[in-house]
Amino acid sequence: MMGTAAAVAGVVLLTLFFDYTNGFHDASNAIASAVSTRALSLRGALILAGVMNLLGALLSTGVAVTVAKGLIDPPKGTAALSVVFAAVLGAIVWNLITWYFGLPSSSSHALVGGLVGAALASAGTVHWGGVVEKVLVPMVLSPVVGLVLGYAAMVSVLWALRRRNQHRVGHTFRRLQVVSAASLALGHGLQDAQKGMGIIVLALVASGYQQLYTVPIWVTLLCAAALGLGTYSGGLRIMRTLGRRVFPLDPPHGFVAEAVGSSVLYLTAFVFAAPVSTTHVITSAVMGVGATRRLSAVRWGVARDIVLGWLLTFPAAGVVAALAYGITRLAGG
Template sequence: MDTFALILTILVALGFAYTNGFHDSANAIATSVSTRALTPRAALAMAAVMNLAGAFLGSGIAKTVSEGLIDTPTGGQGMAILFAALLGGVVWNLVTWYFGLPSSSSHALFGGLVGAALAGGTAVHWSGVLDKIVIPMFLSPVVGLVGGYLVMTAIMWIFRRANPHKAKRGFRIAQTVSAAGMALGHGLQDAQKTMGVVVMALVIGGAETYGDPIPVWVKLVSALMLSLGTYAGGWRIMRTLGRKIIELDPPQGFAAEATGASIMFGTAFLFKAPISTTHVITSAIMGVGATKRVNAVRWGVAKNIVLGWFITMPAAALVAAAAFSLINLAFL
């Protein structure tokens, strides 16, 4: 039974990675597709490959997820907590995908972990949740908004005398690089989150101990599932990011992607903080759009997106807590 529970939990973790991929594929490529810098299928293929590559660039975020947020008791209790946490993340991903809402898969997972831990009576490391999750959740969109505005302002000044048609052609080409950077950063950030929960499952099941290097097979399957999900595409959310917030042109798309990629790499390597790629790219798009004129951004759409950000963690926590209660009644 213990082995079966371990295998089942790992499979659900990989299922979460898949939903993360198709839910968040829009983060990397929506701007490039909307400006016609890349065709949708070419963009998805590129994003899938770069997601896979990004997963092997580090392991700091995986350690934060596996060790820094909740205690994980060994045995059936710990496995039930982790299983319920993953269910909370998967369910919220599917709900927000259905409504085309670019919410954070990362915060759905973190909310699930906290909700399941509280329901299961295990300790939550609130200092880790505050430092690594809550503070970056508030800071990263602000940095994305301001960064997007400043990068776009600099581009407008540098190319103020350039031929508009030639500049747009050049930025369409440049967007292939910036979109690849976004996808690489998404792999670096989000594949490691799945690696972290798979490591937690292995530790709970007694197959690993904290401090051991992450097994290569864990990195590979986590990255592959994220890439497969990315290639499946998230068209509902892509329309929201690429068209509904603001109509982007190639220079704006490049500015948003360059800003988002820079923030993701900086937080991963400097702070080992698992930030939301959704929050970063959405806020960067808003900042870029505001350089045109403030009312060019559809702030009503933006408001609904931000409200979704705030309810993601508590909603996923509630789903996870309910799932744990059912598992506890049925099996524990």
């Protein structure tokens, strides 16, 4: 039992580290546009995002339950914890690689890819119906929705404000961006902290420490704190890509992109309990609002590189997780 307890503790600690890397990897999602438009200082934006991430993590556990029981059934015995450990390790490695190159890939899909890769390597069961319905379909639809809604909402705002003083409009929207950035950070916490919760619950059930796929309050608080601390540590490399290189945002465009992004995150978390990517949603919303100025205003070459990162994330994290599982089992884990 002591060996099992140590293995569970190892999974918990690794998952908290994943949440921390998720925080600094995805911090830019919530604050890049607000910082680039000078609506918030970098320090103020990071504090705001960290606090809102923490609060968002306390709002729901629906996505956590999906991750814990809707995607894989690991093999029985000690191999189950090796699967969970390898899955998280695969996601962390991919997070660090994409962070180093400044590529805003999805921590969410890295984690799911890790789960699938480790489960396949262990001859566990992958619930492909759940993976397709809860992960792959939302992975495709959420950026499309973000792009279309971003474009439509921006067109509506531009038409409504076409006769207003543009200096005053910019000043007003710079203030409103504080609200939209906070809303997006809340949605990020709502979505991303729950994935770590789901992993820990999966480990607790697989090891026999609990039978039901419910999230203990200590798990919620630990994951929320890790994500919030990671967010506060920042992610300047990715922030430059999202805030300036995709499309040079001004306050109205930034506000609309953030408002659209947070709306999609709330809808998918509360209504569908689907683990969608904050990165996918906000990046596509930025592209959508940017396209209203003119199509050439969006740097589609950068966007192409980001999409390539999206497509690589799921299989790459899966391969790393499968290798990690094999190494763990060979080492007697």
